[in-house]
Amino acid sequence: xxxxxxxxxxxxxxxxxxxxxxxxxxxxxxxxxxxxxxxxxxxxxxxxxxxxxxxxxxxxxxxxxxxxxxxxxxxxxxxxxxxxxxxxxxxxxxxxxxxxxxxxxxxxxxxxx
Amino acid sequence: xxxxxxxxxxxxxxxxxxxxxxxxxxxxxxxxxxxxxxxxxxxxxxxxxxxxxxxxxxxxxxxxxxxxxxxxxxxxxxxxxxxxxxxxxxxxxxxxxxxxxxxxxxxxxxxxxxxx
Numbered sequence: 001x002x003x004x005x006x007x008x009x010x011x012x013x014x015x016x017x018x019x020x021x022x023x024x025x026x027x028x029x030x031x032x033x034x035x036x037x038x039x040x041x042x043x044x045x046x047x048x049x050x051x052x053x054x055x056x057x058x059x060x061x062x063x064x065x066x067x068x069x070x071x072x073x074x075x076x077x078x079x080x081x082x083x084x085x086x087x088x089x090x091x092x093x094x095x096x097x098x099x100x101x102x103x104x105x106x107x108x109x110x111x112x113x
Numbered sequence: 114x115x116x117x118x119x120x121x122x123x124x125x126x127x128x129x130x131x132x133x134x135x136x137x138x139x140x141x142x143x144x145x146x147x148x149x150x151x152x153x154x155x156x157x158x159x160x161x162x163x164x165x166x167x168x169x170x171x172x173x174x175x176x177x178x179x180x181x182x183x184x185x186x187x188x189x190x191x192x193x194x195x196x197x198x199x200x201x202x203x204x205x206x207x208x209x210x211x212x213x214x215x216x217x218x219x220x221x222x223x224x225x226x227x228x229x
């Protein structure tokens with residue numbers, strides 16, 4: 001079946017450094033890739049997303065890149081801050097086709113002050 | 114608050130009991146999703162509705178699980194004869210489908226179930 005692999009499972013960085021999380025997906029029909037941030041005791045919150053017709057997207061300190069040929073996509077957080085500490089999930093779906101979204105297993109990010 | 118809401122936030126029950134969770138989506142969102150999340154894992158899809166129609170169910174959704182969305186607004190997820198393996202966070206998400214637009218799912222805070 002479809003799956004999404006996410007690495008690393010845990011990432012610890014110093015405040016101000018960059019953090020990179022990588023994902024690969026198996027369903028070649030996937031065309032929509034959201035990233036979610038989940039804090040303790042809360043549901044996942046969308047932080048950025050990218051569609052398959054775009055290779056890169058940036059929103060302030062957060063950027064996503066997509067390599068559709070290799071079925072890889074990545075999240076980049078620059079100038080990390082302690083409040084960035086959370087679990088981050090990548091996901092892949094067929095977008096507006098009404099199909100389910102497949103999530104990665106998550107990356108626990110620690111930003112040390 | 115106009116986000117997705119879920120009730121209760123926490124539920125402790127004994128094995129064999131039935132439980133029911135409620136999800137209120139963002140108003141005007143026509144799609145509603147249920148996910149299950151266990152510790153250290155990402156959300157796993159259970160089922161989804163478009164308006165009141167249940168369009169897809171995961172193999173994870175055994176016969177003991179049933180979901181409804183009778184009027185196309187709020188939804189309930191019932192688990193009958195709960196088992197310890199049902200202990201998890203149950204997440205609800207909603208989205209709106211607009212022609213040619215990406216479908217972003219917005220999640221509620223979840224209901225954490227503990228089966229003793």
